[in-house]
Amino acid sequence: MTKLAQIEKLIDQLPKQEQIKLTQKLQKRTWKQRLDDMVRKLRKSLTKSMSDDDINAIVEAVRQARYAESRR
Helix, strand or coil: CCHHHHHHHHHHHHHHHHHHHHHHHHHHHHHHHHHHHHHHHHHHHCCCCCCHHHHHHHHHHHHHHHHHHHHH
């Protein structure tokens, strides 16, 4: 069993409230990396001309990612 699988098994054993607290702590610890990733994607896409559809697709992807994170 991998370390990640072991951790996930332990998390599954936690009460839901503790899982939420853990998720919030992990989000706080990883916000810089997630922001850097979004900025990197944006800069990469800005090196070419972008249509409104391209911009809307990026915005929608970020919204969905943020929504998915908030639902965890």
